[in-house]
Amino acid sequence: xxxxxxxxxxxxxxxxxLEVYRQKGGYRAVEKALKTLTPEEVVEEVKKSGLRGRGGxxxxxxxKWSFLAKPEGVARxxxxxxxxxxxxxxxxxxxxxxxxxxxIEGMIVSxxxxxxxxxxxxxxxxxxxxxxxLEKAIAEAKAAGWLGKNILGxxxxxxxxxxxGGGAYICGEETALLESLEGKRGNPRIKPxxxxxxxxxxxxxxxxxxxxxxxxVPIINDGGDEYAKIGIGRSxxxxxxxxxGNLVKPGVYEIExxxxxxxxxxxxxxxxxxxxxKRLKATVAGGSSVPVLPAxxxxxxxxxxxxxxxxxxxxxxxxxTGTMLGSGGFIAFxxxxxxxxxxxxxxxxYHHESCGQCSPCREGTGWMEKILHKIEHGHGTMDDVDLLWxxxxxxxxxxxxxxxxxxxxxxxxxxxxxxxxFEWHIKEPVKSQSQNYGLANYATPIxxxxxxxxx
Amino acid sequence: MLKVEEQTPVTFxxxxxxxxxxxxxxxxxxxxxxALLPLLHLVQAEFLWVPxxxxxxVAAYLNIQPIEVYxxxxxxxxxxxxxxxxxxxxxxxxxxxxxxxxxxxxxHLEDKLGVKEGEVTPDGLFSFxxxxxxxxxxxxxxxxxxxxxxxxxxxxxxxxxxxxxxxKNK
Numbered sequence: 001x002x003x004x005x006x007x008x009x010x011x012x013x014x015x016x017x018l019e020v021y022r023q024k025g026g027y028r029a030v031e032k033a034l035k036t037l038t039p040e041e042v043v044e045e046v047k048k049s050g051l052r053g054r055g056g057x058x059x060x061x062x063x064k065w066s067f068l069a070k071p072e073g074v075a076r077x078x079x080x081x082x083x084x085x086x087x088x089x090x091x092x093x094x095x096x097x098x099x100x101x102x103x104i105e106g107m108i109v110s111x112x113x114x115x116x117x118x119x120x121x122x123x124x125x126x127x128x129x130x131x132x133x134l135e136k137a138i139a140e141a142k143a144a145g146w147l148g149k150n151i152l153g154x155x156x157x158x159x160x161x162x163x164x165g166g167g168a169y170i171c172g173e174e175t176a177l178l179e180s181l182e183g184k185r186g187n188p189r190i191k192p193x194x195x196x197x198x199x200x201x202x203x204x205x206x207x208x209x210x211x212x213x214x215x216x217v218p219i220i221n222d223g224g225d226e227y228a229k230i231g232i233g234r235s236x237x238x239x240x241x242x243x244x245g246n247l248v249k250p251g252v253y254e255i256e257x258x259x260x261x262x263x264x265x266x267x268x269x270x271x272x273x274x275x276x277x278k279r280l281k282a283t284v285a286g287g288s289s290v291p292v293l294p295a296x297x298x299x300x301x302x303x304x305x306x307x308x309x310x311x312x313x314x315x316x317x318x319x320x321t322g323t324m325l326g327s328g329g330f331i332a333f334x335x336x337x338x339x340x341x342x343x344x345x346x347x348x349x350y351h352h353e354s355c356g357q358c359s360p361c362r363e364g365t366g367w368m369e370k371i372l373h374k375i376e377h378g379h380g381t382m383d384d385v386d387l388l389w390x391x392x393x394x395x396x397x398x399x400x401x402x403x404x405x406x407x408x409x410x411x412x413x414x415x416x417x418x419x420x421x422f423e424w425h426i427k428e429p430v431k432s433q434s435q436n437y438g439l440a441n442y443a444t445p446i447x448x449x450x451x452x453x454x455x
Numbered sequence: 456m457l458k459v460e461e462q463t464p465v466t467f468x469x470x471x472x473x474x475x476x477x478x479x480x481x482x483x484x485x486x487x488x489x490a491l492l493p494l495l496h497l498v499q500a501e502f503l504w505v506p507x508x509x510x511x512x513v514a515a516y517l518n519i520q521p522i523e524v525y526x527x528x529x530x531x532x533x534x535x536x537x538x539x540x541x542x543x544x545x546x547x548x549x550x551x552x553x554x555x556x557x558x559x560x561x562x563h564l565e566d567k568l569g570v571k572e573g574e575v576t577p578d579g580l581f582s583f584x585x586x587x588x589x590x591x592x593x594x595x596x597x598x599x600x601x602x603x604x605x606x607x608x609x610x611x612x613x614x615x616x617x618x619x620x621x622x623k624n625k
Contacts, residue, residue, distance in 0.1 A: 075483070084590045085587075085588055085590060086588070087549045087550050087551055087587075087588040087592065088550070088551050088588075088592050089590060089592070090590045090591050090592050090593055090594075092590070093590050093591065118483075124590070125492070125496065125531070125533045126533065126586075126589055126590075126599060126604060127590070127604075128603065128604035129604060129605070129606060159481075161481045163481075163489075163492070163493065164492060164493055164496055165492065165531070166492045166495070166496075166527070166530070166531025166532070166533050166534060167531045167532035167533035167534075167586075168530065168531050168532065169587065169588070180492065181489060182486070182488060182489055183488035183489045183490065183491035183492060183517075183519075183523075183527065184488075184523075184526075184527065185526055185527055185530040186530065186531075201483065201486055242592060242593060243593055244551040244554075244592035244593040244595065245551055245554045245555070245592075246554055246555070250592075250593035250594070251593045251594075252593065284550075288549075288550060288588075329592070331550065331551050331554070331592070333554065337554060341553075342550050342553070342554070345548075345549065345550045345553055346549075346550055349549050349550070349587050349588065352587055353587060355530075
C-alpha cells in the first residue's frame with residue numbers, strides 16, 4: 001500500500017465532522033503554524049516541500065506564495081479554486097464531500113501564511129451539496145474557535161466564506177474566477193498584472209486549487225522536507241487521480257507520484273484493469289485538455305521505458321509522444337470507443353465553454369466542433385482533416401487564457417496519433433455509422449511537434 | 456427590461472431579503488456586487504427560474520445597473536431564463552460520461568418524458584437538458600436535479616425510470 005496523506009482517513013465513519021476529524025489528528029497543523037511558526041516559516045516549509053499546483057498547471061505553490069505583494073495597509077486574499085470542471089476530474093468534489101475539514105484546515109494555515117484576513121472558497125455552482133457540506137463544516141470550525149477573531153488566542157483573525165459559481169468552465173482559470181467572484185462575467189484578464197499583484201478587488205491575491213491547499217496540512221504537520229521525500233524527482237508528494245472511463249474500478253485514488261502508469265491501470269490496488277475484459281485503446285492522462293495517447297505510448301515512453309505517473313514522465317517526449325499530468329483526470333478508452341466521436345464531444349465542450357473574448361477561440365472552437373461533427377456523421381472529406389489541423393494550430397497560443405490551447409491540444413493529438421481512424425470515417429461513411437474502428441492502427445506522428453512546457 | 460418571456464412581476468419575501476443581507480455582509484464595503492451570483496441562485500431556488508423582474512430587483516438591491524445583472528445571468532449556464540419543470544433534470548453529456556452511456560440516458564429521457572430537450576412536460580413536473588461535465592466522471596452517467604441539485608450516479612435506463620416514478624409520486 002502506498003502512503004496516503006490526504007485520503008488516509010477517508011473511510012473513517014464521521015470523518016466529515018469536526019469531532020472525528022479532530023480525533024484523527026485534525027487541526028494540528030493550525031495549532032503548529034499559528035503558535036510556533038511565523039507566516040514566513042510556513043511559506044518556507046511549502047517551498048521546501050516542492051508542492052506543485054494540483055489544479056493542472058503544476059506551478060510550484062511555495063513560489064506562487066512568495067510572489068504575493070505585501071503593500072502596507074492593503075488587504076490580501078487567498079481564494080481557493082474549487083471550480084473543478086475539467087472533464088475527467090472529480091477529486092476536489094470527493095475531498096470536499098468526505099473530508100471538508102481538510103480543506104478548511106488548509107485554508108486557515110495558508111491564509112495565515114499569506115496574511116489574509118478574509119478568504120473565499122469559490123465552488124462551482126453545480127456542487128450545491130458540497131457547498132452545503134462546506135458551510136456546515138465552516139460553522140462547526142467557527143463555533144470551536146478555529147475561525148473568527150483571535151484564533152487560539154494568537155491574535156490572528158480569519159473569516160472564511162464559500163462562494164458559488166454559476167456554471168462556467170472558464171471560471172477555473174484564476175483571473176476569470178476572480179472576475180466571477182466580483183460578480184461579473186467570467187472573462188479572463190490580461191496578465192500581467194498577475195493576481196499576486198492585483199487580484200481580487202485589485203488587491204494582492206493567491207488562487208490555489210483545493211488539493212494544493214489540503215496538501216499544506218501534511219506539509220506543516222510533517223515538515224516540507226519529509227513531504228519532498230515522497231514522489232520522484234521534481235514531482236514530490238502524493239496526487240489525487242480521478243480515474244474514469246472504461247475501467248473496472250473508476251474512482252479517486254491517492255498515489256505517490258512516480259507510480260508506473262501500467263500499475264495504476266491494471267493493479268487491483270488501483271483501477272483493476274479495463275472493464276469487461278476488453279483491451280486498452282487510448283488514455284487521456286490529465287483531464288480533457290491534455291493530449292490523448294494511444295495505449296502503447298500510455299504505458300511506455302517512445303524509448304521503451306515504463307511511463308510513470310509524474311509531471312516529468314507523462315510529458316516526456318513533448319507533444320509528439322507525450323502528454324501531461326494536468327489535473328490528474330485519467331480517462332481510459334477501451335477498444336470499442338471511437339476517437340473521432342470523443343474528439344467531437346470534447347470540441348463541443350470547449351465551444352460551449354469558450355467565453356467569447358478572443359476570436360481564435362470563440363470562432364475556432366466552433367469550427368472544430370462543426371468539422372468533427374461532419375466527419376463523425378459520415379460527411380467528411382480528406383481536406384477536412386487538414387483543415388482541422390490548420391484551425392487548431394491557429395488557436396493555440398493566440399488567446400488570452402489557456403482555454404484556447406486546451407481546446408486545440410485534444411484535436412491535434414487525436415489527429416497526430418489516430419489519423420487512420422479519421423480517414424477511415426471519411427472513406428467508409430456508411431460503415432462508420434454502424435460500427436467502430438476498433439483498436440488503433442497507430443499513425444506515425446505527422447509532425448515533430450515542439451516540446452511544450454506545462455504552463 | 457430584458458425581454459425573455461412574458462411574465463408577471465415577482466415579489467421578494469422578507470425571508471429571502473434576510474438571506475440577501477447575510478450574503479452581502481461577506482464582502483468588503485462597496486464590493487457588494489460580489490453577492491450577485493449567490494443572490495441569483497437564491498432567486499432561482501425560490502421561483503425555479505430567474506424572471507426579469509427579479510433581476511431588476513436584484514440590481515436595485517445591490518445598487519448596480521440592471522444590465523450588470525442581465526449580462527451575468529445570460530453568461531452562466533445555471534440560471535434558467537425561462538420557466539422549467541418543477542424538477543429540472545440535467546444530464547452530463549461530456550466525454551467520460553459518454554464512454555459509459557450518457558447518450559443513451561438522454562435519448563431515454565426524451566422517450567420517457569415525451570418532450571424534447573429544453574421543453575417542459577404538460578403536467579409541469581419535468582424538463583431536462585444535457586449539460587457539460589459535472590465533475591463526477593468516475594460515477595457516470597450522472598444527472599442532477601435543481602433546485603436542490605440532488606445528484607444521481609451510475610445511471611441505467613431502469614434507475615432513471617424509477618427516479619421519474621418516485622418524483623411523480625412525491
